[in-house]
Amino acid sequence: xxxxxxxxxxxxxxxxxxxxxxxxxxxxxxxxxxxxxxxxxxxxxxxxxxxxxxxxxxxxxxxxxxxxxxxxxxxxxxxxxxxxxxxxxxxxxxxxxxxxxxxxxxxxxxxxxxxxxxxxxxxxxxxxxxxxxxxxxxxxxxxxxxxxxxxxxxxxxxxxxxxxxxxxxxxxxxxxxxxxxxxxxxxxxxxxxxxxxxxxxxxxxxxxxxxxxxxxxxxxxxxxxxxxxxxxxxxxxxxxxxxxxxxxxxxxxxxxxxxxxxxxxxxxxxxxxxxxxxxxxxxxxxxxxxxxxxxxxxxxxxxxxxxxxxxxxxxxxxxxxxxxxxxxxxx
Amino acid sequence: xxxxxxxxxxxxxxxxxxxxxxxxxxxxxxxxxxxxxxxxxxxxxxxxxxxxxxxxxxxxxxxxxxxxxxxxxxxxxxxxxxxxxxxxxxxxxxxxxxxxxxxxxxxxxxxxxxxxxxxxxxxxxxxxxxxxxxxxxxxxxxxxxxxxxxxxxxxxxxxxxxxxxxxxxxxxxxxxxxxxxxxxxxxxxxxxxxxxxxxxxxxxxxxxxxxxxxxxxxxxxxxxxxxxxxxxxxxxxxxxxxxxxxxxxxxxxxxxxxxxxxxxxxxxxxxxxxxxxxxxxxxxxxxxxxxxxxxxxxxxxxxxxxxxxxxxxxxxxxxxxxxxxxxxxxxxxxxxxxxxxxxxxxxxxxxxxxxxxxxxxxxxxxxxxxxxxxxxxxxxxxxxxxxxxxxxxxxxxxxxxxxxxxxxxxxxxxxxxxxxxxxxxxxxxxxxxxxxxxxxxxxxxxxxxxxxxxxxxxxxxxxxxx
Numbered sequence: 001x002x003x004x005x006x007x008x009x010x011x012x013x014x015x016x017x018x019x020x021x022x023x024x025x026x027x028x029x030x031x032x033x034x035x036x037x038x039x040x041x042x043x044x045x046x047x048x049x050x051x052x053x054x055x056x057x058x059x060x061x062x063x064x065x066x067x068x069x070x071x072x073x074x075x076x077x078x079x080x081x082x083x084x085x086x087x088x089x090x091x092x093x094x095x096x097x098x099x100x101x102x103x104x105x106x107x108x109x110x111x112x113x114x115x116x117x118x119x120x121x122x123x124x125x126x127x128x129x130x131x132x133x134x135x136x137x138x139x140x141x142x143x144x145x146x147x148x149x150x151x152x153x154x155x156x157x158x159x160x161x162x163x164x165x166x167x168x169x170x171x172x173x174x175x176x177x178x179x180x181x182x183x184x185x186x187x188x189x190x191x192x193x194x195x196x197x198x199x200x201x202x203x204x205x206x207x208x209x210x211x212x213x214x215x216x217x218x219x220x221x222x223x224x225x226x227x228x229x230x231x232x233x234x235x236x237x238x239x240x241x242x243x244x245x246x247x248x249x250x251x252x253x254x255x256x257x258x259x260x261x262x263x264x265x266x267x268x269x270x271x272x273x274x275x276x277x278x279x280x281x282x283x284x285x286x287x288x289x290x291x292x293x294x295x296x297x298x299x300x301x302x303x304x305x306x307x308x309x310x311x312x313x314x315x316x317x318x319x320x321x322x323x324x325x326x327x328x329x330x331x
Numbered sequence: 332x333x334x335x336x337x338x339x340x341x342x343x344x345x346x347x348x349x350x351x352x353x354x355x356x357x358x359x360x361x362x363x364x365x366x367x368x369x370x371x372x373x374x375x376x377x378x379x380x381x382x383x384x385x386x387x388x389x390x391x392x393x394x395x396x397x398x399x400x401x402x403x404x405x406x407x408x409x410x411x412x413x414x415x416x417x418x419x420x421x422x423x424x425x426x427x428x429x430x431x432x433x434x435x436x437x438x439x440x441x442x443x444x445x446x447x448x449x450x451x452x453x454x455x456x457x458x459x460x461x462x463x464x465x466x467x468x469x470x471x472x473x474x475x476x477x478x479x480x481x482x483x484x485x486x487x488x489x490x491x492x493x494x495x496x497x498x499x500x501x502x503x504x505x506x507x508x509x510x511x512x513x514x515x516x517x518x519x520x521x522x523x524x525x526x527x528x529x530x531x532x533x534x535x536x537x538x539x540x541x542x543x544x545x546x547x548x549x550x551x552x553x554x555x556x557x558x559x560x561x562x563x564x565x566x567x568x569x570x571x572x573x574x575x576x577x578x579x580x581x582x583x584x585x586x587x588x589x590x591x592x593x594x595x596x597x598x599x600x601x602x603x604x605x606x607x608x609x610x611x612x613x614x615x616x617x618x619x620x621x622x623x624x625x626x627x628x629x630x631x632x633x634x635x636x637x638x639x640x641x642x643x644x645x646x647x648x649x650x651x652x653x654x655x656x657x658x659x660x661x662x663x664x665x666x667x668x669x670x671x672x673x674x675x676x677x678x679x680x681x682x683x684x685x686x687x688x689x690x691x692x693x694x695x696x697x698x699x700x701x702x703x704x705x706x707x708x709x710x711x712x713x714x715x716x717x718x719x720x721x722x723x724x725x726x727x728x729x730x731x732x733x734x735x736x737x738x739x740x741x742x743x744x745x746x747x748x749x750x751x752x753x754x755x756x757x758x759x760x761x762x763x764x765x766x767x768x769x770x771x772x773x774x775x776x777x778x779x780x781x782x783x784x785x786x787x788x789x790x791x792x793x794x795x796x797x
Contacts, residue, residue, distance in 0.1 A: 043796060043797065047796050051445065065404060065426040065427035069427040070427075072419020075408050098761060101391075291420050293501075301431065312439055313435065329796055
């Protein structure tokens with residue numbers, strides 16, 4: 001396997017890490033609007049992700065940095081082309097961080113309400129837009145012979161792209177609900193699982209349509225098989241939630257999200273940005289890549305340090321493994 | 332305005348703003364870790380309360396740092412896509428490594444530290460803040476490696492066919508002489524910020540509430556002031572080294588820093604000039620003979636090149652064009668940096684003197700000084716970076732790529748104007764929130780200690796919760 005393919009796989013892995021991890025952060029953020037009945041319950045939700053959300057978001061920074069380093073042309077075209085959606089995502093992530101970090105720093109109810117709005121909006125917007133962006137990368141966008149994006153915002157708001165957005169939005173909500181089911185105890189846990197199951201039916205339907213559409217467009221056996229596995233994993237997650245097996249329910253949605261990323265990137269390969277104007281103008285793993293020398297150095301760094309990161313990040317989840325309930329929230 | 336101007340303003344605003352929080356994060360993480368270590372070794376609860384007090388201020392600051400940090404990585408691609416294409420083979424690697432090696436360490440171990448008081452053994456918990464602090468320093472190294480390539484490109488070759496710079500020697504990028512000079516200068520600069528912050532806050536408490544926890548704030552003040560002074564000396568030593576490297580690799584920047592138009596040997600160091608803003612015509616000037624020669628070359632009679640002769644040389648080398656940076660900005664930010672840093676050191680020394688042998692000063696001026704003190708090294712950091720980046724103009728990568736060529740061809744004025752307006756408004760609002768929160772927690776003083784919960788009691792409240 002050549003290094004460009006290796007880096008395409010590595011970037012896929014980084015997106016899996018990001019969307020599986022921050023996916024439930026976004027879900028928990030959205031649930032702040034609907035699941036919790038009072039301030040204490042909202043704090044229970046917030047504290048399920050409190051110690052880990054920041055490290056989860058670093059996956060995005062590393063995915064972005066790795067794309068810059070390994071495929072500069074991809075990074076340049078994608079980030080300058082998807083300008084306004086990325087601006088919205090950035091603003092959403094910023095207000096969400098401020099909401100999470102500063103909510104409990106002041107006691108007054110009005111302040112906390114404003115922070116709740118920041119957290120909810122800051123979770124909904126990126127959850128939706130990442131799906132729109134990923135779907136459009138696979139579907140193809142207007143890219144000219146120089147590798148420049150020549151479309152506008154409206155080019156991204158096509159049915160396939162919008163469906164992709166609804167899929168990530170809804171499955172992150174379910175993923176977040178099952179995470180809350182795994183991390184809390186008492187009435188809020190039961191409500192989370194029940195809400196996750198109801199939302200799961202809608203999300204499952206959207207996911208199935210999206211996967212069929214993706215496989216139909218691509219029409220390769222690999223994508224059909226991967227797509228079937230995505231839907232299967234998601235269905236298993238729902239069944240386990242129904243059976244009150246919290247860990248397996250969460251594992252189901254996590255695997256489904258991970259496999260969805262694999263499906264999309266498999267459909268994309270060997271392109272990295274598809275040109276809808278002329279297939280010859282698409283960016284590929286070879287024409288968008290860095291030099292072999294750079295990729296070799298980056299490979300050594302990635303191979304040496306990724307396992308260490310996984311170890312200590314995993315350890316932090318182990319340290320905070322206890323379920324929390326309203327009685328754990330200090331006055 | 333064109334896309335170029337808007338994109339430059341956006342980079343300037345978002346980066347200067349982000350950099351209000353970064354030096355305090357780097358320096359204060361180490362000082363908080365030091366306080367916690369003092370508690371761990373002595374069992375003295377004053378240090379534990381100080382750890383929690385400054386730890387909270389640290390986290391309020393850190394949250395702003397991460398919130399404004401993602402923009403930094405994204406906007407290279409959004410506003411500067413041709414720059415990204417040109418340098419990605421070299422510039423992307425330190426950015427990616429910064430994320431993998433530094434940001435994961437910082438974020439994971441800070442999470443463990445913030446929430447782990449009742450979940451980890453004290454030694455392990457203490458190690459977490461030290462590891463996070465180490466992460467912040469790694470981060471500084473890799474991002475400065477990327478920046479140093481822009482100041483002094485090394486370890487690359489130009490690929491004319493692809494129209495980009497390509498990496499040939501990563502070791503050279505990581506040992507760039509500009510990096511080796513800038514990294515220590517930046518790190519001690521961070522400690523000046525953190526030292527001044529701790530000293531200012533602690534002295535304010537000692538003077539304002541002498542009967543409330545003065546026995547804890549007094550040693551904290553002395554720690555902060557000592558760090559400020561030692562780090563201040565460090566910035567002078569490292570700054571001197573950096574000046575020599577700058578004279579060698581970016582003589583135009585040095586000439587612009589001094590508004591030195593003609594070659595001179597020996598060259599005087601200009602303290603200030605009154606006349607035109609860019610120092611080309613003076614009514615009154617104050618200068619120290621031969622000092623610039625010494626600072627720039629290490630010899631009192633060494634030659635320092637002037638702006639006009641460098642401009643002529645660059646026209647020969649790179650073709651017609653204006654290769655002069657904005658001289659008023661470089662000249663005055665360079666002076667502002669030195670003044671703010673020097674003033675902070677003088678105030679720190681004065682404050683240390685006024686608290687000698689257990690005295691409690693009561694001067695109203697000193698109390699006001701305690702409020703201003705933390706802002707001075709922060710301003711010095713900003714001025715230093717504005718100087719160093721503006722002094723590199725008109726290049727984005729010195730000698731290789733003009734800034735005007737780096738901007739995204741596909742983004743429109745409307746797009747960049749929207750994002751510039753959005754970030755300016757958002758950051759302005761956040762500044763108000765941030766300052767209010769910081770003042771609130773500064774005024775609240777040291778927290779009372781809760782008795783530690785039984786680690787085996789599954790129903791005990793969390794030691795820390797959002």
